[in-house]
Amino acid sequence: MTAMPRPNGEQSSLRHYLDRPQIGPTALRVLLGGRLRRLRQERGITRVQAGKEIRASDAKITRLERGQVGFKQRDVADLLTLYHVVDEAERADYVEMARQASLPGWWHRYNDVLESWFELHVGLEEAASLIRTYEVQFLPGLLQTPEYARVVTRLGYPDAPESKINRLVELRMERQRLLTRDGAPRLWAVVDEAVLRRPFGGPEVVRHQMEHLMEIAELPNVTLQIAPFSVGAMAAAGTPITILRFSEPDLPDKVYLENLTGAVYLDKQEEIDQYSLIMDRLVTEANPPQEAATYLESLIKQYS
Known part of the structure; x- marks a missing residue:
């Protein structure tokens, strides 16, 4: 041969x-x-x-x-x-x-509650050097407080036993550890204004969540922008978008699109280019990162 x-x-x-x-x-x-x-x-x-x-x-x-x-x-x-x-x-x-x-990652401890379609995302998130995300309904999981995470997780699993909700919230909190580890990835999050206006869990939960956002946005590897209601239709996307980028040249960017019952992973160059263009427009039309703290402070006052 x-x-x-x-x-x-x-x-x-x-x-x-x-x-x-x-x-x-x-x-x-x-x-x-x-x-x-x-x-x-x-x-x-x-x-x-x-x-x-x-x-x-x-x-x-x-x-x-x-x-x-x-x-x-x-x-x-x-x-x-x-x-x-x-x-x-x-x-x-x-x-x-x-x-x-084939070796198990830390997330395999949550196989009892981790959806198979989400397992790939959690693993790739660990390896990413840059995570760009746009959210239109909930705050990104990497930025949620335990209380907020519990409320929105219950919305997704209305009939689940409390033990499963506890495990899913615990998994989400474990994912957040990557933001403060050595060699942490950069997170660039654009959040639709409507997300911040939804009082999930009531005033106290919202207030604590806004305070947490202000604190975590101070991290040098985290950028938070708010897309106001006035954002242009050309920039607005009707679905959450996450783009993962890796420092390894053999690992192509991944676009992650989640829905109620699953997720789609895209890695063709034309697909990556299309969603990267959408993210670029959102970043351009969203409020500058330095204005996020002022906006969050106003929400905290409303819920105090």
């Missing part, structure tokens, strides 16, 4: 990621899926052919290549053989990446 030619530095770049455990298993899963997709395409092999090699459907190959599900080490080895990758050191790195990508 003839070894397929690899670009210079391919093997060493794999090792680079394996030597950085802080990237996390979810990001490694996405990296691995992207590398294997590129190998498959370079060899002119279809998803159907790849699926047959590991006794899976072409739809599963799609999910694997998008990083939505994990690889078995045996399947990675079989695919590498199909893709004519014979260098033992390179194969070992791919298999090791599959092993590390």
Whole structure:
């Protein structure tokens, strides 16, 4: 079998990621899926052919290549053989990446309540260097107080037992730890004015939430803007948007669009460009970040 030619530095770049455990298993899963997709395409092999090699459907190959599900080490080895990758050191790195990508992240402690479609987002959030988000109904989960989070979580799960609500709120609070850790990502949040005007939980909950926003917006890696009711229709988006950016060149930006029963992940360049343009317009038309504190202070007075 003839070894397929690899670009210079391919093997060493794999090792680079394996030597950085802080990237996390979810990001490694996405990296691995992207590398294997590129190998498959370079060899002119279809998803159907790849699926047959590991006794899976072409739809599963799609999910694997998008990083939505994990690889078995045996399947990675079989695919590498199909893709004519014979260098033992390179194969070992791919298999090791599959092993590390299957390790549980901290969020796996919440598998009893964590929706499968949200698990990918939590893992990618951990690896992101920049999180840009626009919210039209609720405050971003990374900025919520426990009391506010409890109220809005109950709205999403009206019939859930209190134990599940407690776990979901606990998960949300754990996610927020990334904002104050070493190497924290930058969070740029644009919040629709209507979000701040909804009195979720009553005056005391709202007041504490506004005070928390003022405090967290002081962090050097957090930028908060408020999009007033007057924001232009060209800039306004009718749905929440989150764009995740990563410092690793092999990890493409991800657009995360959440709805009531699931979420959509977009990573095609034309889709990323479209939503990035929307975010850019929102940032331009929203009130400047330095005006957020004054607006929040006025709301605190209203609810005092």
